[in-house]
Amino acid sequence: xxNYLKSELYRLLHKKNLHLTSIIxxxxxxxxxxVLSYLPKVDPSFPYATSPFFYSNVISSGVLIxxxxxxxxxxxxxKDITVIKQSVAFxxxxxxxxxxxxxxxxxxxxxxxxIGIGLMVVLGENLFTSDTQVVISFxxxxxxMIPIILSGFLIIHTLKMIKVGEAYIVITLFFIYTxxxxxxxxxxxxxxxxxxxxxxxxxxxxxxxxxxxxxESVKFEFSYWLxxxxxxxxxxxxxxxxxxxxxxx
Amino acid sequence: xxxxxxTYQLTxxxxxxxxxxxxxxxxxxxxxxxxxxxxxxxKSTFFKLLAGQTTPTKGDILLFGQSGKKIDQARKRIGFxxxxxxxxxxxxxxxxxxxxxxxxxxxxxxxxxxxxxxVGLNNEKKKQFSDYSLGMKQRLGIALGLLSNPDCLxxxxxxxxxxxxxxxxxxxxxxxxxxxxxxxxxxxxxxLTELQLLAQRFVFIKNGAIVEDLxxxxxxxxxxxxxxxxxxxxxxxxxLLELTYPDIQYKVLPNQTITIQNHIDKSGEINRLLNKNDxxxxxxxxESLRLEEYFLDFVEGNKND
Numbered sequence: 001x002x003n004y005l006k007s008e009l010y011r012l013l014h015k016k017n018l019h020l021t022s023i024i025x026x027x028x029x030x031x032x033x034x035v036l037s038y039l040p041k042v043d044p045s046f047p048y049a050t051s052p053f054f055y056s057n058v059i060s061s062g063v064l065i066x067x068x069x070x071x072x073x074x075x076x077x078x079k080d081i082t083v084i085k086q087s088v089a090f091x092x093x094x095x096x097x098x099x100x101x102x103x104x105x106x107x108x109x110x111x112x113x114x115i116g117i118g119l120m121v122v123l124g125e126n127l128f129t130s131d132t133q134v135v136i137s138f139x140x141x142x143x144x145m146i147p148i149i150l151s152g153f154l155i156i157h158t159l160k161m162i163k164v165g166e167a168y169i170v171i172t173l174f175f176i177y178t179x180x181x182x183x184x185x186x187x188x189x190x191x192x193x194x195x196x197x198x199x200x201x202x203x204x205x206x207x208x209x210x211x212x213x214x215x216e217s218v219k220f221e222f223s224y225w226l227x228x229x230x231x232x233x234x235x236x237x238x239x240x241x242x243x244x245x246x247x248x249x
Numbered sequence: 250x251x252x253x254x255x256t257y258q259l260t261x262x263x264x265x266x267x268x269x270x271x272x273x274x275x276x277x278x279x280x281x282x283x284x285x286x287x288x289x290x291x292k293s294t295f296f297k298l299l300a301g302q303t304t305p306t307k308g309d310i311l312l313f314g315q316s317g318k319k320i321d322q323a324r325k326r327i328g329f330x331x332x333x334x335x336x337x338x339x340x341x342x343x344x345x346x347x348x349x350x351x352x353x354x355x356x357x358x359x360x361x362x363x364x365x366x367x368v369g370l371n372n373e374k375k376k377q378f379s380d381y382s383l384g385m386k387q388r389l390g391i392a393l394g395l396l397s398n399p400d401c402l403x404x405x406x407x408x409x410x411x412x413x414x415x416x417x418x419x420x421x422x423x424x425x426x427x428x429x430x431x432x433x434x435x436x437x438x439x440x441l442t443e444l445q446l447l448a449q450r451f452v453f454i455k456n457g458a459i460v461e462d463l464x465x466x467x468x469x470x471x472x473x474x475x476x477x478x479x480x481x482x483x484x485x486x487x488x489l490l491e492l493t494y495p496d497i498q499y500k501v502l503p504n505q506t507i508t509i510q511n512h513i514d515k516s517g518e519i520n521r522l523l524n525k526n527d528x529x530x531x532x533x534x535x536e537s538l539r540l541e542e543y544f545l546d547f548v549e550g551n552k553n554d
Contacts, residue, residue, distance in 0.1 A: 007352035011337065014344065082335040086393060089300035089331065090353060091324030247303040249332075 001096045008104050018075040022112050025068060026119055033123035051124040051131060055138040058120060059213050062206040063177050066152040070169060072109045077101055077160035085248045098243050102157050109153060117142055141213040144221050147228020148202050152177055154232045158239030162246055177202050200227055251278040253401045253433045259308035261294055268294050270458040276435055281427050283448035284437040291457040292437045293332055296405045300329045328399035330407055334390025338379035342370055342389055345378055346396060353397045364392040383410030401433040408438055420447050476509040476516050479532035486528050493522055
């Protein structure tokens with residue numbers, strides 16, 4: 001596994017597009033901060049030049065973050081996946097391939113996310129009125145988002161590894177992370193015991209997290225981690241089983 | 250002699266269709282074996298099963314006597330090249346081989362230059378893979394197969410896209426590897442004359458089943474010889490042959506020519522028969538069937554149906 005990880009790292013480090021995507025993401029964050037801080041100079045009544053609003057753009061962009069995650073994942077599981085037939089033929093187990101690619105893409109994604117959060121805080125504290133409590137709320141909201149976003153990333157990885165097209169992956173992400181609550185609510189309204197299931201849907205949790213942040217009532221929620229871990233485990237279990245059986249052409 | 254590849258009742262089905270019928274096969278160390286069959290006969294699927302790219306529906310595969318979980322270790326001793334080799338399009342030959350060198354735990358970096366030299370890509374090593382011609386891609390695929398000093402090469406259409414000179418070079422290379430390093434070779438190609446110049450054993454596959462397995466000598470004997478006749482009275486010759494040998498197999502060709510596929514051992518008698526019946530024989534000789542013609546007999550369904 002170590003040799004396979006090393007070779008994938010070699011590939012990852014030589015992927016110019018991937019690094020370019022990361023830089024573009026950071027530049028977009030920087031541009032958003034600069035534009036928000038500049039607008040009051042043009043329009044003194046502009047109400048959104050605040051750090052809570054700046055941070056809320058991240059808290060409300062769960063699916064967008066996952067789309068960026070999809071771009072990172074494609075780096076090692078996109079067209080490159082065709083190369084794995086040579087790795088399989090050399091006796092590298094599919095288990096090693098599945099987990100190694102996951103570890104590397106996830107690791108890269110987490111590093112980019114951490115740098116992004118760091119950049120947000122630096123910009124938020126320097127471009128807008130500094131408020132430690134807002135930063136703490138932002139970090140707590142991010143902490144709640146992490147398991148949900150990571151579960152989405154694992155869904156992306158699994159679907160990519162079993163050769164599901166990108167369009168279907170995006171639809172799946174929107175379904176789970178934007179509409180799942182709205183669908184589960186009417187669906188199980190009349191079913192006793194399941195009528196509150198929608199409250200645990202990823203889309204409901206992400207919306208609730210944003211509202212709590214805006215209301216300054218955000219706190220660490222264990223249920224977010226529980227839901228995230230359950231989705232992740234189910235995804236990885238099904239994904240690794242399916243990947244072990246697919247034909248690699 | 251040690252068996253490099255063995256299969257027992259190896260079967261692969263896709264939905265209802267059995268694309269590889271229960272197959273028993275073995276390849277001994279040092280052999281050069283050709284797998285011959287038309288498109289869709291099951292050659293690539295058979296290779297993919299050996300490479301682990303697809304899983305068998307039933308049956309067993311043993312590589313170097315290893316099966317089950319140990320088979321992955323045995324696969325490291327085989328260089329596979331199945332269908333068009335795939336590499337990273339934005340990487341050069343060196344970068345692509347470096348990726349696989351790291352992955353395969355090949356310690357010496359200079360091995361990359363060595364294999365590129367062997368396949369004649371040393372001057373193209375800095376070009377991106379996406380700019381490679383099909384022939385160059387094939388050569389890089391062979392280079393990858395050789396990277397970890399394998400004991401066996403399994404090559405599916407390795408000369409695809411190569412020009413005549415390239416095909417000859419690869420044939421020489423494979424013969425050299427077999428003779429000097431005792432590398433076992435299992436190969437398929439649609440250029441059957443090349444296989445005839447290379448292989449010592451010929452396995453014919455049709456509709457997912459091995460229908461014939463011949464040594465070079467046996468193939469020479471079987472495919473060899475048909476009687477070639479050029480006569481002045483074609484119809485009379487055919488009539489005489491049918492009357493004398495009721496089971497005779499012959500073909501009537503243009504230019505007063507007839508070829509006879511059986512009773513080869515009675516060539517003298519046939520000659521005498523024609524002379525005795527006033528048929529003027531302008532040309533009479535024995536000729537060999539080429540591998541293509543032998544193969545086409547299978548494809549057309551004249552044999553083993």
